[in-house]
Amino acid sequence: MPYRKIMILAEQRGGKIHPISFELLGKGREIANKLGAELSAVILGNNIAREDLMELIYYGADKVYSYNHPVFEYPDVIQYKHNIVKLIQEERPEIFLFGATNFGRSLAPRVAASVKTGLTADCIDLQVDENEELIQIRPAFVGNILAHIKTKTRPIMSTIRYNVMKKNERNSTREGMIVEMKTEIAETKTPRLIGKEGEKKINITDAKIVVAGGRGLGSQEGFKLLKELADLLGGVVGASRVAVDEGWIGKEHQVGFSGNTVKPRLYIACGISGAPQHLAGMKDSEIIVAINSDPSAPIHRIADYSIIGDLYQVVPLMIKEIKAIRGE
Amino acid sequence: MSLKIVVLIKQVPDITRVKFDAERGRIDRSSAEAEINPFDLNALEAAVQVKEKLGGTVVAISMGPQNAAVALRDALARGADEAILLEDNKFAGADTLATSYTLAGAIKKLGNFDIIFCGEKTVDGDTGQVGAEVAEFLQVPHLYYVSKVKEVKEDKIVVVSEMEEASYVVECEFPVLVSVTKDVNKPRLPTLREKLKAMKAEIKIWHAENLTDIINLSNVGYAGSPTVVSKVVVPKEKGREGKVFKEINEGIKVVLEELAKKGLI
Numbered sequence: 001m002p003y004r005k006i007m008i009l010a011e012q013r014g015g016k017i018h019p020i021s022f023e024l025l026g027k028g029r030e031i032a033n034k035l036g037a038e039l040s041a042v043i044l045g046n047n048i049a050r051e052d053l054m055e056l057i058y059y060g061a062d063k064v065y066s067y068n069h070p071v072f073e074y075p076d077v078i079q080y081k082h083n084i085v086k087l088i089q090e091e092r093p094e095i096f097l098f099g100a101t102n103f104g105r106s107l108a109p110r111v112a113a114s115v116k117t118g119l120t121a122d123c124i125d126l127q128v129d130e131n132e133e134l135i136q137i138r139p140a141f142v143g144n145i146l147a148h149i150k151t152k153t154r155p156i157m158s159t160i161r162y163n164v165m166k167k168n169e170r171n172s173t174r175e176g177m178i179v180e181m182k183t184e185i186a187e188t189k190t191p192r193l194i195g196k197e198g199e200k201k202i203n204i205t206d207a208k209i210v211v212a213g214g215r216g217l218g219s220q221e222g223f224k225l226l227k228e229l230a231d232l233l234g235g236v237v238g239a240s241r242v243a244v245d246e247g248w249i250g251k252e253h254q255v256g257f258s259g260n261t262v263k264p265r266l267y268i269a270c271g272i273s274g275a276p277q278h279l280a281g282m283k284d285s286e287i288i289v290a291i292n293s294d295p296s297a298p299i300h301r302i303a304d305y306s307i308i309g310d311l312y313q314v315v316p317l318m319i320k321e322i323k324a325i326r327g328e
Numbered sequence: 329m330s331l332k333i334v335v336l337i338k339q340v341p342d343i344t345r346v347k348f349d350a351e352r353g354r355i356d357r358s359s360a361e362a363e364i365n366p367f368d369l370n371a372l373e374a375a376v377q378v379k380e381k382l383g384g385t386v387v388a389i390s391m392g393p394q395n396a397a398v399a400l401r402d403a404l405a406r407g408a409d410e411a412i413l414l415e416d417n418k419f420a421g422a423d424t425l426a427t428s429y430t431l432a433g434a435i436k437k438l439g440n441f442d443i444i445f446c447g448e449k450t451v452d453g454d455t456g457q458v459g460a461e462v463a464e465f466l467q468v469p470h471l472y473y474v475s476k477v478k479e480v481k482e483d484k485i486v487v488v489s490e491m492e493e494a495s496y497v498v499e500c501e502f503p504v505l506v507s508v509t510k511d512v513n514k515p516r517l518p519t520l521r522e523k524l525k526a527m528k529a530e531i532k533i534w535h536a537e538n539l540t541d542i543i544n545l546s547n548v549g550y551a552g553s554p555t556v557v558s559k560v561v562v563p564k565e566k567g568r569e570g571k572v573f574k575e576i577n578e579g580i581k582v583v584l585e586e587l588a589k590k591g592l593i
Contacts, residue, residue, distance in 0.1 A: 013491075013493055014493075074496075075491070077460075077469075077470070077472075078469060081464075101491075101492060102472065102473050102490060102491050102492060103491060105456050105457070105460075105472075106460050106470070106472040106473075106507075107460075108457075108460075109424070109428075109457040109458075109459075109460035109461045109464065110460050110461070110463065110464040110470075112425065112457075112461065113425065113428060113429075113460070113461040113464035113465055114464055116425070116554075117425075117554055118423065118425060118553070118554030118555035119424065119425070119457055119461075119555070120555055121424075121454070121455035121456060121457055122454070122455070122456075135558065139454070140452065140453060140454050141343065141346065141348070141451075141452055141454070142343050142451060142454070144346075144348050144562065145348060145560050145561065145562050145563070146560070146561045146562075146563050147557050147559070147560050147561075148557065148558045148559035148560070148561070149555050149556065149557055149558065150555070150556050150558050151554055151555050151556075152554045152555075152556065153554035188467075188469075189469060189500075189501060190469055190500075191469050191471055191498045191499065191500040191504075192498065192499050192500070193496055193497070193498055194486070194497050194498065194499050195496070195497035196494050196495065196496055196497065197488055197494075197495040197496075197497055198494065198495055199493065199494045200492065200493055200494060200495075203492065203493075205492075209592065233592070233593060251475075251511060257451070257454075258367075258509070258510050265590070265592060266587065266590075266592050275344070276343065276344055277343075277344075283566070284566070287586075287587070287590070287592075288568070289583055295572070295574075300572065302566075302568060303568065303570070304568045304569035304570065304571065305569060305571050305573070305579065305582065305583045305586070306570075306571070306572045306573065306579075307573050307576055307579035307580065307583070308572065308573065308574045308576075308579075309574075309576040309579070313576060314576050314579070314580065317576065317577070317580055318580050318583075318584070321580055321581075321584055322584065322593055325584065325588065325593065326593075
């Protein structure tokens with residue numbers, strides 16, 4: 001019986017390893033231990049520092065397959081796919097996990113279609129059942145149902161939602177092997193990067209506290225008030241689709257099905273009624289506070305605390321009280 | 329110059345109305361009207377805009393049951409020139425791999441194309457995988473999370489592709505598949521005249537037997553799907569405190585006390 005192998009893609013952007021990679025290693029390690037399998041991280045980049053590759057081992061990898069080539073500077077799906085498919089054909093892993101980042105969601109389907117295997121999107125949990133079969137759990141219908149999915153072909157492939165799996169404690173005494181891989185260039189036409197239109201400064205998916213506004217804000221001005229509360233709490237400002245569509249705030253702040261999925265410790269929803277598409281993006285927040293003058297708004301049904309009132313009264317009072325508590 | 333543009337369309341239940349049976353873990357599809365997947369409307373609009381600028385034809389393709397012809401009629405009313413429905417019991421129960429394989433087969437049967445537009449995902453399945461898998465089966469590049477079409481020429485397209493850290497400007501020659509987000513445009517509404525015209529238009533139906541020269545039927549539908557749904561669970565709402573305050577000062581006091589306890593303020 002050949003040695004069982006599990007692989008994860010360690011995504012890097014600008015030479016820096018994306019935190020999802022460590023979360024994949026956390027889950028991958030758990031499954032590898034249950035199945036008695038080897039866990040490896042696959043990384044494709046340009047001159048990634050050896051210390052950074054070692055981090056993948058400290059967080060759970062037994063082996064790191066490292067591809068080093070300038071072609072990986074820009075996330076080029078075709079070149080990534082070409083090399084990963086070759087590795088899969090040579091090493092025959094049983095399971096291959098990708099992060100459900102925009103890049104991971106674009107790359108994984110091409111790999112899956114190329115090796116003709118099943119791919120499960122956007123999983124929020126993976127479990128091993130009593131028959132040692134992998135159960136992939138994912139939301140569908142805007143988060144209204146959870147599907148349990150099994151895959152008949154190998155490798156079993158899944159993309160895993162960011163900020164859901166736990167990474168292991170860093171252990172700098174862990175040992176592992178770094179395998180330098182030879183990059184093969186696909187001789188085919190690929191899209192070319194010709195410029196950048198703005199860096200995104202906020203990353204709402206990583207925020208511990210989100211103060212979000214919706215239609216009830218009534219104007220762009222309202223976000224200044226929310227920003228004041230968010231800054232006071234060390235959080236970031238979020239928004240519903242309506243607020244973004246109205247042009248009150250940028251798309252990178254949008255929470256919901258067609259925006260970002262967030263899971264902060266605290267979510268304060270101000271003037272947000274709670275359409276299913278919005279709830280799908282925030283309902284797993286640890287604590288939800290809803291401020292809305294409409295007592296029948298659906299947001300109240302999933303809130304821990306609902307304050308029925310005008311946000312333009314409630315939020316300034318809240319700011320004042322927080323300052324008072326802190327003795328400011 | 330005449331571009332050949334393909335749009336991938338899926339008919340889905342109206343997600344804001346559809347009901348879920350928690351006990352049986354089932355979706356009650358009869359509880360809501362079917363409509364075009366909202367993201368596909370943006371793909372269709374992008375296709376029609378390219379056609380209006382450079383000339384060409386837009387072919388809308390969907391795989392689904394007979395009544396999915398309704399979605400295709402809507403696509404015709406909104407500017408598609410032709411509509412093809414891939415309909416066969418053999419196609420039923422397909423996962424993303426089998427769906428993409430079948431769609432790619434149909435596109436091969438159409439012959440050469442310049443651009444395929446699709447939405448970034450569907451509101452029901454929500455996998456966002458079919459576009460990239462179709463591109464792989466057709467061996468063409470794909471552009472993803474496209475929020476803006478900057479320029480289209482006779483042989484190439486320039487778009488803005490959204491990544492978490494930045495918006496990239498990317499250029500690609502035809503043939504290419506372009507997967508768009510909701511930001512790419514504002515879909516037009518069909519006029520009554522266009523709706524009436526679409527009512528009478530022909531929807532081509534292709535069955536499995538029409539595609540056997542291109543696809544292997546063991547790779548389509550449930551039989552050709554490597555992933556299997558073993559269980560569907562309607563998740564219970566997380567147990568929330570659910571405290572409601574109609575008096576705002578009291579509400580603020582309790583909330584801030586709780587947040588202080590958790591070290592959040």
